[in-house]
Amino acid sequence: MPKKTIRIGSGAGYSGDRIEPAVDLIEKGNLDYIVFECLAERTIALAQLQKLQNPDLGYDPLLENRMRACLPICAGKKVKLISNMGAANPTAAAKRTATLAKELGLEKIKIAAVSGDDVISLLDYGSHTFLESGDAISTVMDEIISANAYLGVTGILSALKGGADVILTGRVADPALFLAPIIYEFGWSLDNYPLLGKGTALGHLMECAGQVCGGYFADGVKKQVPDLGNLGFPFAEITEEGSFYISKLKDSGGMVTTGTCKEQLLYEVHDPSEYLTPDVVADFSGVTFQELEKDKIQVSGATGKPLTGKLKASIGYRDGYRADAQISYGGSYAIERANLAIQIMKQRLRDTNVLFDMIGVNSLFKEDIPNIEPQEVRLRVAAKTKTREEAIQLVNEVETLYTNGPAAGGGVSKLVEEIIAIQSILIDRNKVTENIEYFES
Template sequence: MFECLAERTIALAQLRRANDPQAGYDPMLQARMRAVLPACVRNGVTILTNMGAANPMAAGQAVLEVARELGLPRLRVAVVTGDDVLPWMLANDVPLMDSPDTVRSLDGRLISANAYLGADALLPALQADVNVIITGRVADPSLFVAPLMAHFGWAADDWHRLGQGLLVGHLLECAAQVSGGYLADPGHVDVPDLHRVGFPLAEVSADGSVVVTKLPGTGGRVDRLSCTAQLLYEVEDPAHYLQADVVGDFSQVRFSELAPDRVQAQGASGQARPEQLKAMLGYRDGFIGEGQISYAGPGARARGELALSILRQRLQDATLSHGLSGLEHRAELIGVNAMHGLQLGADREPYEVRVRLAVRCANRAQAEAVGQEVEALYLNGPAGGGGVTQSVREVIAAASALVPRTAVQARCDILELHAGD
């Protein structure tokens, strides 16, 4: 499994595809396939990944090119599509989730709309004797539920076993996060050898019971703490975890440490899947202009605060601010108050600080002016400033909506490489 999509990833990939019709899939695809294809083909291991992002078909072709480069005599790649529901979304005004607005409020700014496909979309590919399966947007746990359904013959309405499968997928979907990644806090929670952390494995039985482990000799840790942390990750209601395949119930899950780095998970169940699918929408939402400058040595904080004061006053002066007056902004000292505000950093006297000004702008020209204001501090600001950086980025925001399952038509295409191709 390569689970590589975050909420805004496809929208960003759609922008890349707009500039190049052959782009839009994960830029790490070829490197990862070069690393694993020979061993997986040799051992009969199927690779399943959502690295297709906004362009699964081009990703499938790229995998064939890697196979040619590696001299593999034969390869079959299944490309699963159907998650792109942008045409449907443009034709149907539906409410946005977590917002009083509807999709129509995004007219002219909508870049992408991708439904979270479920395991049912992947089953034809898993039954097609392929080496690699490439998808776009699929619900993260479904990448793991689908192989379990295919291998054990679980029915699409066996909600108890699918709930267990959902638990497996949820524990594994963030890779090394369940084997110690994102857990280390030296002196409080120690994780050994994170530089060579072991990626997790799940030993799953036909009834859905599972043991989570990792390869012997690798770094990290698999224990009750690491599994509990991952279990609760991004789950709002453990008794009602809405996913494409099943509504999971994790409220009775219990972890048992069978041996070092071997944890048994039991107690998951499920209810009938939701009638609708969640879709992630990406849309243009202006620009952020940013500038940073550093101050070090005695009085670094005072000089940094003076720099911030200068920047704030210039933003408030419409005659000086290049149209930036009144715009949403952040002006902060990284290492002092950027994360938790002024109160928690009030008593700190650091040896070095970094001033950061970021402004949400309507257009690129405004955003470029932000960094120019910070760079002007070299000669027009406090003593000893250095290391100015400027950046402008377009904001691609994410929203969610629900779509009927009838809006999604999943499709599986097979691409093949034969000896001599």
């Protein structure tokens, strides 16, 4: 008797990702589930700002475009859709999706909103400290705009058990979006940590969509990837015992190889033997990859260990302003004129905290200027300021180089924006409770 399997596709690796590969995957991939992973740490803080300005917003800006393109196909193919496109406002996202489903003529589509990740009311300003800086969160207490814990699978599991066709969450750990339907379909126990480790490995390999298909792998020289302009997104097929492979549609661009999988496995992982998630401490140290056929990689050896009892939470807070202005110099003595512009700016601004970069020459590595004479150089002048007025003054000073020298500067751009900083804390997982709301078309 053949083993039961389920097939999960990855429809997005970040908020602004392409939509066409997801449409192709739903149409041709014989999927059971499609997952759109669209949320980053700073993304949700910006979404909270949007929600503060309009309580009906705060969800992913491409939610409507994605739903219009994918929801009718999902309904026709009986593919369930799971996504963190709810961002700071899963309820509003679910309501909007229900309205869109009606507009598209889709009947009896059940949409679940999973919330509970907003933990700003649980912050203890007297004891919580930032993991990155070690500072007490009380140092930015008046500037905090968001606090979102990384939830695990439990809310999504409840929604699946409630019969949801579409599940929209806020901040959920990326692998949990994939792990939840696996647990649901196979009835895995939430304390079977070796199995949860296998499912988490699948989720981690899949969460960035096109990356595991060669997108982030390609360098154009030593690591050639075919047809990147038509890059496909991956799907995974997994058995009840946790054995799975990663693949892609045969007519899509890119490639799935042991190399692309190895790079994605290590992506954003500090210690492969202890990858902390809300559902399991995953252990990837024994993972191996085997090519079954072209673009089909078997993944083995992942396992897991018990939980820590803590959840990571991202704290977003206002942290001043960023001033960024740029100007180009081309032709003879381009570097010399850019250096002269830097000396002028240092004299005018009298601020030692201003950053000067010659893009393409020394902006990334800060080494000595190479012994070349480029035909063009882009000078960037940037600083962090306490006030918007200070930021505006800096960018305007760069613009004055047009007529006040050095010669032949052009293409000035100016940007002033508020800085939303992100740091992390740990909170007691027992204090966090998910909430599920349902809406129907």
